[in-house]
Amino acid sequence: MEITKQNFVEQLPNITKDLKRSCFVGFDAEFTAILSDEKFKYRLFDTNEKRYDNIKTELSKIIMTQVGLTMFQYERDLDTYVAVGYTFHLCPQMVGDVHQSFVFQASTLNFLCKHKFDFNKFIYEGLPYLSKAEEEHIRQQLTDGTLFSNLSRMIDIGEEKEVQQYCSEVAKWLINSTDETIYLDIKNPILRYIVHNELRIRFPDVLTTDSLGNSNKVLIYRDKNVISATSASATVLEENLLSHLLGFSQIIHLLVSYQKPIIGHNIFLDIVLLHNQFIGPLPNNYSTFKKNITAMFPIIFDTKYISYEMAKMLTFNEVWKTNTLQDLYEFFAQGKCKKLENGVNLIRLSTPFGEKQSFHEAGWDSYCSGYCFIRLGHWAACENSGVYRPVGPREKLAALAPYCNKVNVIRGAVPYMNLTREDPPSHRPKLLHVKSIKERAIDVGKVATVLSGFGSIDIKPYGNRTALIAAGTQYTAEKILKQFKDSKEYRISFFSVYRHAPASRAVIWGGALLTGSIVIFLFHKRVK
Structure with a gap:
């Protein structure tokens, strides 16, 4: 349905x-x-x-x-x-x-x-x-007494004219008619809430309530103290409005x-x-x-x-x-x-x-x-x-x-x-590291095209001449490694942070230089 x-x-x-x-x-x-x-x-x-x-x-x-x-x-x-x-x-x-x-x-x-x-x-x-957060925001405005003024400010010119028309209709009824009640048919729930409150402010001696059997109609009694009629309390009006807004x-x-x-x-x-x-x-x-x-x-x-x-x-x-x-x-x-x-x-x-x-x-x-x-x-x-x-x-x-x-x-x-625990570890094979041998800047689009026939892969840059490859299956990864084992264009191996990360390489080269310097220094000292 x-x-x-x-x-x-x-x-x-x-x-x-x-x-x-x-x-x-x-x-x-x-x-x-x-x-x-x-x-x-x-x-x-x-x-x-x-x-x-x-x-x-x-x-x-x-x-x-x-x-x-x-x-x-x-x-x-x-x-x-x-x-x-x-x-x-x-x-x-x-x-x-x-x-x-x-x-x-x-x-x-x-x-x-x-x-x-x-x-x-x-x-x-x-x-x-309404989201839970929006509902809490609206309820807070009801508690603060600011929702009515906020709604009144936000209505457009056409709706403002409607509110004035309803108020004028009630004013004329109070002056020119002897009828004890009048109905206003207001389909828009927000406008109906505004009209209820506006009438109570402008005409404090009347009683407004929702018409029984028709929630679109506002029923107004001339006598606020009429027997067998009770005004819809502010709480009722607010809950009716919230029910509509929540939808x-x-x-x-x-x-x-x-x-x-x-x-x-x-x-x-x-x-x-x-x-x-x-x-x-x-x-x-x-x-x-x-x-x-x-x-x-x-x-x-x-x-x-x-x-x-x-x-x-x-x-x-x-x-x-x-x-x-x-x-x-x-x-x-x-x-x-x-x-x-x-x-x-x-x-x-x-x-x-x-x-x-x-x-x-x-x-x-x-x-x-x-x-x-x-x-x-x-x-x-x-x-x-x-x-x-x-x-x-x-x-x-x-x-x-x-x-x-x-x-x-x-x-x-x-x-x-x-949703209730830590996510599982990766089920993909280890990343592959690819380095361009001939080109000074690796073209990841070209590499992706070359490798596309091996199976599902993704590739992203990892420096000027290098990139990382994620393979969908272990079979795909091993197939790529085997095919490019002796390639003169690309060097491909399993990715190792120790071997391939820029920081690690810097540490390795720095260590090598330091070790070499010490060896040369000691050798030079011994010769002397």
């Missing part, structure tokens, strides 16, 4: 109920930009900390425009999973001195257009949201409250954006970022990483072609490995996400991530017991526990990000 600001309030009780009943939640997001510049290119040299440092500034300009959540509920009697899916459309907001901004890349626009992204829903119907953040609060396991596919960028958009600005320290994420979402599974590790248990003819989400989902959905199909649960999607359920639509991708998680969990549990049989959700989660909070890292020095 698609959720916008038109149906969010109505559907919030159902979303809450579905989330509470779920055993785990599929998650996916679509962004406003893709990090495609050269400086954001994934490199085999990268540690996770280095990669985080490279992208944190740029990611602070990017937002999630669409979030998919699929709640997987287990029906024990039928041994069936019912998947209840939601696609939330989000749009940044300006409230008081909180100005949310973002960048839309042209390449991303092309990508979203290709996949039929609905920009009207994003702009006109997208849900507002989708209320769903984030529910996820934090219920502590359901979060299932995604290749979610490194997703969780960085989760922090920036719903916790607060990305911290400078990588370890602080990880602590902040796990404090809110303590159980995260990445099916990209799980499938990469578990693929090692299948033969070449049994395993999936690639572990992209689409290939992995189709592998399990089409039963391409028969031995993994014994005793599997039925997974039923309760309602379609839309007319065209397609990949790169956040809701559908969240469903596919959870679907693959169930199949991988069934396989892992059956391998543990040695029998392929029906398996419940608790046993699946227990079987996949070794993969919990390990997030896939694309083309990096380490295989995954560990």
Whole structure:
């Protein structure tokens, strides 16, 4: 089901109920930009900390425009999973001195257009949201009594005229009419809050309250002391306003409250954006970022990483072609490995996400991530017991526990990000050191072209005539060393800090010169 600001309030009780009943939640997001510049290119040299440092500034300009959540509920009697899916459309907001901004890349626009992204829903119907830091800032203004004045200052000329028109309408009613009540229909929640407060300041003898059954209407009583009517307290007005401003953040609060396991596919960028958009600005320290994420979402599974590790248990003819989400989902959905199909649960999607359920639509991708998680969990549990049989959700989660909070890292020095512990050591071979013999200045582009046929590599300068090479596999590294063993153009060897670092070389040469000087001095003295 698609959720916008038109149906969010109505559907919030159902979303809450579905989330509470779920055993785990599929998650996916679509962004406003893709990090495609050269400086954001994934490199085999990268540690996770280095990669985080490279992208944190740029990611602070990017937002999630669409979030998919699929709640997987287990029906024990039928041994069936019912998947209840939601696609939330989000749009940044300006409230008081909180100005949310973002960048839309042209390449991303092309990508979203290709996949039929609905920009009207994003702009006109997208849900507002606040990060934890922004919410605290707004609440502090409510405590200080400064929010009303901040909101009043920030409204545009058209909205200011609307407020004046509503006040004039009430003034005329008080003078010219004998009716005991009047309604004002104000759809904009921020404007409605401003009008409530403005009327109370200008007309202290009237009573204003929200109209029962229609939250858009402001009901005004002529007599402040009218029996059976109570004014909406300032606290009620503030909470109503906050509820609107929080929007989708209320769903984030529910996820934090219920502590359901979060299932995604290749979610490194997703969780960085989760922090920036719903916790607060990305911290400078990588370890602080990880602590902040796990404090809110303590159980995260990445099916990209799980499938990469578990693929090692299948033969070449049994395993999936690639572990992209689409290939992995189709592998399990089409039963391409028969031995993994014994005793599997039925997974039923309760309602379609839309007319065209397609990949790169956040809701559908969240469903596919959870679907693959169930199949991988069934396989892992059956391998543990040695029998392929029906398996419940608790046993699946227990079987996949070794993969919990390990997030896939694309083309990096380490295989995954560990959210709760230190990241693992590098799984790549030792770096190679290359020195140009013929040229006084090494051309890294030329070297990369020469070595490209040996396998996956990255190269970076390491002085005027030297560079470092990171190879994807030990086989690639050894193949390069063997091929260039007697090369007259490049000297390539395993990198050694002692041999190749400039400081080390300076120490070695300095030591050699000092030793030579002492030897000459002693020899000269002895001759004398």
